[in-house]
Amino acid sequence: MTTDPDTAPAELVVLLDEDGHPAGTQDKRTVHHADTPLHLAFSCYLFDDDGRVLLTRRALHKATFPGVWTNACCGHPAPGEDLEDAVRRRVHQELGIDVHDLRLLLPAFRYRAEMDGVVENEMCPVFAARVGGPVTPDPDEVEEVAWEPWEPFRGAVLDGSREVSVWCREQVQQLPADPASAPAASPATLPPAAR
Structure with a gap:
């Protein structure tokens, strides 16, 4: 039985405010539009034991960036939810x-980023x-x-021959050359709302 999205x-x-502090909450169904407020999210890249990366094509009916190829999973932590717990939850859900x-x-x-008049601002x-x-x-996601x-x-994203989401392209440009084995970064520069 499918849940009615309206109920x-x-x-x-x-x-978030411009410094990454919490500035309230909003229903995900209403937050993305032409003037999307800054909010907290995450992205995750998943690797198998052979060093391959999992790519996903977003569902065609999604409100934001439908049908676009991107990294394995993106999502939003719930208010008060630990960021790593949110990543684990969303990867399992999707x-x-x-x-x-x-x-x-x-x-x-x-x-x-903007597509068809809908903005992501994260x-x-x-x-x-x-x-x-x-x-x-x-399949809903x-x-x-x-x-x-x-x-x-990575090479195809960097030379522009592989079409991916705006955020995926910008992330690949900033990620270590081998993210599957790169050491963890310090959480000190996480947005305050995510610490």
């Missing part, structure tokens, strides 16, 4: 898989993790998935 409980996102060796790589990543710490076992995507060797994927 489902509100999923709240954490709004991809039906558990992560291990979860590491923070880009604590201070921030971006703004402070979005970036993580990497390892996974094993089959991926079972939620993910249209399709693909595993690709990291180095050719």
Whole structure:
């Protein structure tokens, strides 16, 4: 049985001031529009034991960036939710898989992007993790998935020959050359709302 999105409980996102402090909450269903307020999010890159990265194509009916290829998972921590717990929760919800060796790589990543009049405006710490076992995507979130060797994927993103989301492109530019084995970054520069 499918839940009616209009009667489902509100999923709240954490709004931020320009310094990354909490500035309230808003229903996720109403936060993304032409003038989206700055809010807290995260991105995660998932790797298998062969060093391949999992890419996902966003569901075609999503309100933001439908049908766009991007990193494995993005999401929003709930108010008061630990950021790593939020990553684990969302990866499991969207991809039906558990992560291990979860590491923070880009604590201070921030971006703004627009597609079809809808804006993303996020402070979005970036993580990497390892996974094993089959991926079972939620069709409400993910249209399709693909595993690709990291180095050719990274090279194609950097030279512009691979189309991915704006945030994925900017993240790949800033990530270590080998994020699957890079050491964790210090959480000291996380937005205050995420510490």
